[in-house]
Amino acid sequence: MEPTVPVTKDGEEHAPLKRKSKVAGLLTNKKSLSLNLFAWLFLSPYLLFYLWFMLYPIIKGFIISLYQWTIGNERTYVGLGNYSAIFKDSFFWEALGNTVYFVVISTPTLVITGILLALTVNSGLKGTGFLRSAFFLPHILSISVISSIWVFVLQPYTGLMNSVLKTLGVTQEIFWLDSANLAWLSILLATVWWTVGFNMVLFLAGLQEIPDDLYEAARIDGANSWHCFRYITLPSLKGVILLVVVLQSIASFKLFGQSYLMTNGGPGTSTRTLVQYIYETGFRTNEMGLASAMSYVLFLVMVLFAVVQFKFMAKKD
Amino acid sequence: MKKIKLVMVIMLFVLSVFTGCSSTEKTASSDASKNESGNKPVQLKYWVPFSGGDGDFMKAMVAEFNKTNSDIQVEMLNLKWEEYYTKLRTAVASKQAPDVAVAHTSKLGELAPSNLIAELDQIAPNAGIEWDSFNQNILNATVFEGKHMAIPLDTHAMIMFYNKKILGDAGLLDGDGNPDFKPGADGFIDFLKQVKEKAPADVMPFVGTSNGNVPFWMWWSLYSQMDGKLLSEDGKKAAFNNEKGKEALQFISDLVHKDGLWPKNVKNGGEIFAAGKGAVNFNGVWSTGTFEKNQGLDFGVMTIPQLYDHEATWGDSHTLVLPVQKEDDPKRQEAAAVFANWLAENGAMWAKAGHVPSKTEVIESEEFKSLEYRSEYVEVVDQVNFMPNSDKLFPIGDILRANFDLVMNGQASVEEAINKAEKEVNDLLSK
């Protein structure tokens, strides 16, 4: 990339900064100094927060992870002891497994539902604006409200879902939040309801960028709706789909609110996610060092996941 | 263009307000109304973990205290049971601790050695606390290394509630109006089977919340009836993986899975019983007050039936502790102790919820004796088998609860659950 040539007031041309001659350097010294000053002036307020609350915690987190460290600030150096303890901790593996499981079940569901909703909204029905708003609406509610609503909907004996199912002829009482599989299904259901509107909006934007003539041309060639979707819509959406897949899997990796508030990680520990386990280790059992080490592992797993996804995508392109 | 500038100006304004925001809290509390003597009342923060009906009774007590004590004003925060001690510990560590808080005796073994709560010996005389006036058994459990660490408030136990109308209609009450069943586990099961047969179809023969505490407490009650031990003598190993431990859990599991007497996955057993849809409910004595508020409900109480060798039940005790503060303020600590002592002295009010007061004089008072059932609860307390003192008792409870939950919803067998729990407890204790 060729650097742009800055032009001063009187129209005198400077050489690009990197290749400037000694003489020109002397001439512009004063100016670049003031530019430097300005730049740092503009940057420093943000950088201050960034360094203080983003970079420093990462470093501090690593240091904490090398200690046996309680909230009361008692600490003993254990080196990588916390990390080796994690690898032997079956709860950690279970929580990691749960988290990955949710990523695996939620990502395709949320991507496919998002596309379907976007297609519905985009199909030129009357009341498009209403449909779009209705599907998006749950996204603005807070996770506490969402979870509370769904817990009441899914409650056995007195919940809305089972009452409706009963009137439809389902005689058996279904325990949505009390068996591992159904609990995951319930968490997934609530998550879809809560967040799919967001994905839908992204897909809508992608759909609207597809030129109409593509479809017209296809129709003249006798293509049916399925062909249009398969050979025009889907390939055109590829970029958005990849974006949503990445965003969604990252969001699913961080699952905490839904599972914590709806099942509290239960039944047993079968829906306890990594973030919840980190919270419990750090704050309930007061092992900040161990929890910090787990956070690092979570972080690494997420980075690894992202890298693999990018590689995978690059191959497909 | 103008709009965006306007927005920026507003932002800058907000920023300038923002810099002064951290002090808003202090100004707010200093605005509090002055009392008669012209002094500002001491403002105390008080934390409790009462999720059920208890919360309302405690709220009423705090309101009464604030009304009668103009120089101390208490503000109560009721936290979720599951998060309570986590929040309490973090609050102490972050120098934001409440002035006074409820703690279970079973938790003191963990709180006391970790310097989270203040010792009370110096404050007690000034606050008018007389240690002699408490039930000495309960008091002793609050003494660590010779120091008083807590003010006992009550004792509570698990008992059996039964719906008189349902059992009466089914002809299952004896001449005195007590449930009619033969002793032993089989007798109790037969009784519940008869309930199932004779009572209306929408009545649950046995009801209790299917996960968390209820199965855990029930297991401990039955296991205690066989003299089971939770931990080894030295407290370093799990000691519950044996025939007795499995038998107790098997009994509970059979109620749900084999005989279908306890419906699966009940979310709120107490509420279902209160609504008249359950015949028998194992629950804490504290549910009494809530059930009494339910006018349509005609219920009776008795001890947990003796299913094995002798009578025994689960129980614990609420105490009041003074969490460690950023800096000691003797005036505040004293006020907190005065409040805590007031709660204990007015235990008859607290007994309305169902708890057994910690002060002997309260138990002997007319006010307490006039409350139905409560005098019987005093005897129930004697049957309580308290869990052993361990700084890991709560995490052990978490493990047992999680594993029993798996049995309750059919994901694990009794054998699997007990084995897994034993391994996890041993891992925990060896840390």
Added chain:
Amino acid sequence: MEGIRTRVKIGRVFLYIFSYSFVLVWLIPMLWMVITAIKPDGSPVTVLSELIKPPFTMDNYQYVSENASIWRWTWNSVYIAVVTTALTLLLTSMAAFALSRIPFKGSKLVFWIIIAGLMVPTEATIIPLFMMMVDSGLINSYSSIIFPSIAAPLGVLILKQFYDAIPKELVEAAEMDGANKLRIWWSIFLPLSRSSMAALGIFTFISSWNNFLWPFLAISDEKMMTLPIGIPLFQSGYAAELTIPMAANMLASLPALLVFILFQKHIIKGITMTGIK
């Protein structure tokens, strides 16, 4: 030809029926919340015919506003969201301007350091953040919630991309008129980036409004709680009742619903532009 048209028409009708019945089902949980919140305690709330006929009551709302610090929590949520949004917009815009338009030594390095922050989920730094907040005495304050949110690098990235696309002729013209960098930022870049700023602002506001994990850890004082933290706390005392928790849910949702109704076009446009959760 006729045949195809009828087929298309029938397809259309089916699409209408499907879409609108689906949207109805979609909205049921929300409608249920709205209606249950105004039913008297103990009324059957799972039978449709019972649900839609009176009695209705505002008692639940009254009870919630008297027994929960709901107004205080709402104020906290609004305050934190507004300040976070304002600060984020201001600071990231300044930083993005510097990175985009002021050539200085180390510019690239700074940019990459900031962008690397995108990889770090807040969830992975809760432990050190908590310790820092305790040590600095910021815990339980508005600042403890606001500061970490401002450090998020997303805004810098979005605005820098936008600033990079602003034609340099505009800047040159202003510099000819003797405008300095501060002026150029204030009177050219800010007004031009209005739509990006709005998008970023909306995104920041919604994430702050819905922020759960960090405030859950950092706040233990009831007076400092935000709605997502206070609501479950209040509701835990009413596990088996339905009407009161639903009224609490409604009250907690009203401000967000209001914002949504007023700004829904911007919100949806904003998401399209930022494209990040």
